Amino acid sequence: MSWLVSLPALDGREYVYRVHAPLDALPADLFWCAFHCHDDGPHPRASDRFDAARIWPITADT
Template sequence: MVALLGADGRQYVYRVYAPPDAIPGDLFWAAFHCHDDLRCPRALDWFDAAEIWQPVADP
């Protein structure tokens, strides 16, 4: 999961499918390009402002 900060001050969260050894920069850019394809306010391309985590499966 990748959360991007939008220019409107909101966070937009995207599920990015990638192998476990994917580097964070690739995850960030995948989410950023997905965001650009939508009609949302512009996301900031600040890698340091993004939150990246792997979801935990429910038991």
């Protein structure tokens, strides 16, 4: 299963990451997976506030 995690960054943009995880994955685990992927990249720093992220599953409707 795949999830999308949107992280707001200091440059005012939102960066969206696809995270592969089971259906029963914890939202915090999805957040940290996306955050560390972003943090390892060349983009401006993303907010590390969990409540600032948006997380949703990829479904057939998406």
